[in-house]
Amino acid sequence: MIYRLHKEGVYYLVYSVLAFVACGILFYFFMSIATGLLLGISLFFLVLFIIFFRNPPRAHGTKETDLILAPADGKVVVIEKTTEQEYLNAEAIQISVFMSPLNVHSNKSPIMGEVEYVKYHPGEYLVAWHPKSSELNERNTVVIRRKHHRILLRQIAGKVARKIVCYTAPGARLSRGEEFGFIKFGSRVDIFLPVDSEILVEIGQTVKGGVTEIARFVS
Numbered sequence: 001m002i003y004r005l006h007k008e009g010v011y012y013l014v015y016s017v018l019a020f021v022a023c024g025i026l027f028y029f030f031m032s033i034a035t036g037l038l039l040g041i042s043l044f045f046l047v048l049f050i051i052f053f054r055n056p057p058r059a060h061g062t063k064e065t066d067l068i069l070a071p072a073d074g075k076v077v078v079i080e081k082t083t084e085q086e087y088l089n090a091e092a093i094q095i096s097v098f099m100s101p102l103n104v105h106s107n108k109s110p111i112m113g114e115v116e117y118v119k120y121h122p123g124e125y126l127v128a129w130h131p132k133s134s135e136l137n138e139r140n141t142v143v144i145r146r147k148h149h150r151i152l153l154r155q156i157a158g159k160v161a162r163k164i165v166c167y168t169a170p171g172a173r174l175s176r177g178e179e180f181g182f183i184k185f186g187s188r189v190d191i192f193l194p195v196d197s198e199i200l201v202e203i204g205q206t207v208k209g210g211v212t213e214i215a216r217f218v219s
Contacts, residue, residue: 004056004057019046020043022042023035052185058209066217070210079096082192095190097207107182107209120166123139151193157187166180177211
């Protein structure tokens with residue numbers, strides 16, 4: 001597998017490498033417990049950032065246009081019928097994917113379509129699995145339309161994650177599996193689907209963004 005690092009990690013990786021080198025120099029000259037501890041800590045964060053900002057290439061081979069792919073890596077923690085009140089103003093099926101700090105944090109478009117709506121909301125930083133996190137936390141909403149179907153994606157920052165990045169805007173065309181955003185350091189992505197969608201995953205299942213088939217539109 002080709003190992004790639006995400007562009008959002010450049011800042012963190014540069015400074016973690018510099019910190020590791022500086023701590024290595026201190027340990028070389030002083031050989032003390034304190035400098036050894038600093039070296040170990042700097043190595044820990046360097047490895048953590050390399051793992052966190054990995055960005056492996058993803059591809060989904062099927063040409064079935066009604067399939068909906070997972071928007072993020074992680075564990076499915078919610079599958080329920082609800083009312084989406086920000087944009088759809090209608091009943092929808094909500095699927096929530098929780099991302100731990102060790103998951104790939106690149107967010108992928110579940111379908112091919114046109115971006116109809118994007119809005120960023122500042123907010124609190126409750127833990128990402130908190131029931132109110134989708135309403136109160138820092139979050140970003142993206143709506144994608146494909147023919148007569150619409151899906152709504154909500155990037156939600158968690159207790160540790162405090163930076164949501166979105167690369168798309170209204171009017172843009174997204175391919176299925178194309179990256180549309182990134183969330184740093186643990187978070188959650190909610191996807192709201194038409195109520196008649198066929199759900200292909202279950203709670204507790206681990207999914208991969210841009211790869212795992214989570215649902216299917218019913219024409």
